[in-house]
Amino acid sequence: xxxxxxxxxxxxxxxFESERLAKEASLSGAELTKVFWRIRGLLKEQARQERFWAxxxxxxxxxxxxxxxxxxxxxxxxxxxxxxxxxxxxRVAEQVEEILSRSQEVExxxxxxxxxxxxxxxxxxxxxxxxxxxxxxxLKEGDxxxxxxxxxxxxxxxxxxxxxxxxxLLTGQQVAVKLLLPEAVCGPEELQRxxxxxxxxxxxxxxxxxxxxxxxxxxxxxxxxxxxxxxGAPLAKRIGQGPIAAGPAxxxxxxxxxxxxxxxxxxxxxxxxxxxxxLLSEQRPAVRLLDFxxxxxxxxxxxxxxxxxxxxxxxxxxxxxxxxxxxxIRDSQAVTPATDVYSLGITLYHALAAWPPxxxxxxxxxxxxxxxxxxxxxxxxxxxxxxxxAALLHRCLAKQxxxxxxxxxxSCALTVIADELRTPDAAQCAASELRGLALSQxxxxxxxx
Amino acid sequence: xxxxASRDSRFDGVEIFGLFLLSFGRACVNLHALxxxxxxHLLAGVEPLSWQHAARFMEALSAIEKRFQNFEPILERxxxxxxxxxxxxxxxxxxxxxxIDFLYFQTGSSGYASVARGPAERLxxxxxxxxxxxxxxAVVHSTTPFARSMERGVLIGGLQLxxxxxxxxxxxxxxQDVFHIxxx
Numbered sequence: 183x184x185x186x187x188x189x190x191x192x193x194x195x196x197x198f199e200s201e202r203l204a205k206e207a208s209l210s211g212a213e214l215t216k217v218f219w220r221i222r223g224l225l226k227e228q229a230r231q232e233r234f235w236a237x238x239x240x241x242x243x244x245x246x247x248x249x250x251x252x253x254x255x256x257x258x259x260x261x262x263x264x265x266x267x268x269x270x271x272x273r274v275a276e277q278v279e280e281i282l283s284r285s286q287e288v289e290x291x292x293x294x295x296x297x298x299x300x301x302x303x304x305x306x307x308x309x310x311x312x313x314x315x316x317x318x319x320x321l322k323e324g325d326x327x328x329x330x331x332x333x334x335x336x337x338x339x340x341x342x343x344x345x346x347x348x349x350x351l352l353t354g355q356q357v358a359v360k361l362l363l364p365e366a367v368c369g370p371e372e373l374q375r376x377x378x379x380x381x382x383x384x385x386x387x388x389x390x391x392x393x394x395x396x397x398x399x400x401x402x403x404x405x406x407x408x409x410x411x412x413x414g415a416p417l418a419k420r421i422g423q424g425p426i427a428a429g430p431a432x433x434x435x436x437x438x439x440x441x442x443x444x445x446x447x448x449x450x451x452x453x454x455x456x457x458x459x460x461l462l463s464e465q466r467p468a469v470r471l472l473d474f475x476x477x478x479x480x481x482x483x484x485x486x487x488x489x490x491x492x493x494x495x496x497x498x499x500x501x502x503x504x505x506x507x508x509x510x511i512r513d514s515q516a517v518t519p520a521t522d523v524y525s526l527g528i529t530l531y532h533a534l535a536a537w538p539p540x541x542x543x544x545x546x547x548x549x550x551x552x553x554x555x556x557x558x559x560x561x562x563x564x565x566x567x568x569x570x571x572a573a574l575l576h577r578c579l580a581k582q583x584x585x586x587x588x589x590x591x592x593s594c595a596l597t598v599i600a601d602e603l604r605t606p607d608a609a610q611c612a613a614s615e616l617r618g619l620a621l622s623q624x625x626x627x628x629x630x631x
Numbered sequence: 632x633x634x635x636a637s638r639d640s641r642f643d644g645v646e647i648f649g650l651f652l653l654s655f656g657r658a659c660v661n662l663h664a665l666x667x668x669x670x671x672h673l674l675a676g677v678e679p680l681s682w683q684h685a686a687r688f689m690e691a692l693s694a695i696e697k698r699f700q701n702f703e704p705i706l707e708r709x710x711x712x713x714x715x716x717x718x719x720x721x722x723x724x725x726x727x728x729x730x731i732d733f734l735y736f737q738t739g740s741s742g743y744a745s746v747a748r749g750p751a752e753r754l755x756x757x758x759x760x761x762x763x764x765x766x767x768x769a770v771v772h773s774t775t776p777f778a779r780s781m782e783r784g785v786l787i788g789g790l791q792l793x794x795x796x797x798x799x800x801x802x803x804x805x806x807q808d809v810f811h812i813x814x815x
Contacts, residue, residue, distance in 0.1 A: 216797060219815035223798030230787070233704035238663075241699045 194220065286554060293511065293553065294546040301545060321346060321361065328398050331359055331408060347411060350395070357395060360407040380407060386450050389467045390441030412470055414463030417533065420615050421457050425536040428567050429605030430615065434462070435530045436596035437469035437608045442526065443589035445471075446519040453517055455525035456505040457532060468612030503548050504538045505529065508581050511549045520583035523592060527578025534571075535563035539579065553581075571599050641776030642685040645749035649681040651713075652688060654721070658712035659691070664705055669694045682748065685776075692778065703780040710784025711791075718792045730796045730814060733789040734759055734769055743775060757782070760809075767798075769812040779807045790814055 190206035194216035197209060209217055321344075325333045331348040334356075338345035343362040350357045384394035396408040417434070420426065426434070438460055445452065452459075454473060461470040507524035509516040532538045539557035542548035557579045560572050567575075574595050580586050587595065605611065656674045659665035665673065673691040677683055692706075699705045714733075717723040727733045736742050738759035747754055755774030762769040773782055783801045790799045790812070798815040805811075 215815075220797035223796070223800075223815070226798065226800050230704070230707065233701075234708045237699050237701040237704040240701060241705075244700060245698075 290550050290554065293549050297546045297549055320344075326351075327359060327361075327406065328400065330396070331357060333359070348408075350408065356411045358409045358411045360409065361400075362405045362407075380405075386445045386448050388441045388444035390437055390469055391445065391471045392461065392473075409472075412461055412463050413465065414461045414470070414612075415616055415619055416458045417460040417462055417529070418457035420462060420619060421533055421536055423618060425564060426533045426615065428534060428564075428571055429600055429603035430611040431530060431533045432571060432596045432603065433600040433605045433608050433611045434460075434469050434615075435526060435533065436593050436600060437467065438471055438529075439523075439526060439589045439593035439596060441469075441471045442519075442522055443593055446522070446589050451517055451519055452522050452525075453510070454502060454505075455522050455529060456502060457529050460529065462612040462616055464613055464616060466609050468609040503545055503552075504532075504540065506549070506552060507583070508553045509583055511552055518583055519589060520586045523578050523586045523589055524580075524583070526589070526592070527575055527586075530575055530578070531557065531560055534560055534567055534575075537563060568599065568603070570602075571596075574599070641753060641755075642689055643750075643753060645685040645747055645753050645776060646682040647685050647688050648746040648748075649677045649683055650679040650721075651746040652677050652683055653679060654713045654716050655688070655691070655709065657716055658709045659695070661712055662705070662708055664695050664698070664709060665691060685747075685749075703778075706778050706781040707784035707787070710781040710786075711788025712784075714785055714788035714792060723792060727789070727792050730790045730793050730799075731762070731764055733792060734762060734771070734786075734812070737785065737789055738771060747775070747777075767813055767815045769814070771810040771812065773808050773810065779803055783810060786810055786812060 190204065190208055191210055192200070192203070192207045192213070194209070194213045197203070197213070197217050198220065321327065321333045321336075323333055323335055327333060327348065330351055332351060334347040334349060336344060337347045337358070343360055346359040346361065348357050348359045349355075380394060380397040384397065387393075392412060393410045394407055395410065397405070399405050438455075442452065442455070452471070452473075455471075459472045461472055462468060463470055503511075505525040505528045507517070507521045509518075510521050510524075528538055528540075539560075540548055540551040540555065542551060557576065560567050560575055574587070574592070578586055578592065606614075653674065656665070656670060656677075659670065659673075669691060673687055695705060695709075696702050714723070718727065726736055738757055743757035744754075753776060755776065756772075757775055758772045760770040760772045771786065773779065775782070783803060786801045787799055790796060790801075796814050798813065800813040802811045802813075803809055
């Protein structure tokens, strides 16, 4: 065979550049060698490229794994930080709680300290009071006081003074005469303040409030007060016999709240509301509020003054802290009408349960309870108390004055509850409760305390 | 695999020509072998005609070694890319008319000896031991401190510059310092 390219032979360039080859196309000789090496060269280059890209892809995969790992680590770090932050927040909250707790402890300790000071002072006051009783000249039947009252007889005696039944020579009516102990008023300024405030309180006009008829000072400098004489018995005496049913209790306290609302409307705060200052009477109106304004004078001054007067009146005020509001315990200057509502709430609780919500072995624990402890649910002590009455009662006992109802609101709400319980009117209720006491003598005795 | 690290001490006292470093850096950028701070550190203040201590070059190689688990194909490709840049953007096109021209140039005084300087015992040499154009074979012996895979890439890339060869292979698997070159 001839050694020359046949007509079907193609070159290496044609081999690589052609889109398709003819069936008879062939390579031979140097062209075949060129194709051989070129293909080998391409394979070598392809192998180098593959090694390069394999290495690059491997590095890329590694970078991705590193990124994922870092992402996981970041998430873990964030989770750890979140946990740490939660722990920190918890610790801060605990610290805040502890600080608040300690603050309350400090407040309680301060209160205890104040009360201890007062208790020590009271001991001195008792001694002074005893001395005063022995030194104050007693009035006897037939004595004329202030050229106006003829003394009939002594009907009451307390740490603050004495109460006599007397005939008002001006009106011919029987009156109650409260004669204060000289040490109850310390000096000319306090004496004038007593007169001013008693006269101011005397301006409160409401059928449910025992009227103050006259305030004056004897020639010996002893203050005295002439009041309406009401036959009846203090609510304290009735409560001492046992609990009062929900309906009558609501009705009677509604009447007190109504009288209180009238006083508040005239800017007067009682400040010493308690069962012994509420009189149940057979005369209409059947429920009367006593001692308006007097206690305001007693506790309305500076802390030093209060302490001093508390000393004098300590024996008589022993039971009063059971009815004092938190703000009144903290600062006697801070009292508002809401203070009376709290005290009336305690009184209502006492009437329903025959036991006040807070009682303690000593004055300090009693005051701390008023300041910090929620009152026990009235239904745990008086199961028959309706929900509405229990809820209203506990609103009255709110630690924050602003959370309590006004006296007017309280009166209205209690009236609604009493009506729903089909309770007779206040006069019938009072008469019923008094019958239980089987009173046979003047009931005002002891109620002036 | 610690080929580069094992050669660290070989660079003691060796300086590298700025143009070479710039070319190396550019190749790394093109192949995404280096980036960011590593690249900035390599090229900071490098003038084309200045001489630079080899330390920064070694640091760049170490960075590549850390980044690529199998870094030899990368260094080989960098070597080839550097030759492309030298040919396309530098004087290579006027020097290399045929593939064999490159072999002679690279192993002569204008090749390796023009991009590195320093103590002779550190610099080593890049020597054309033999060449047979008819058979398409040559042997180059290297005692330089540079990575052999990069030098292999330099030879492969350099031989392909003139596009007159259809086959190029460089094999130093038997002896790392001895490159057996096949070309057609």
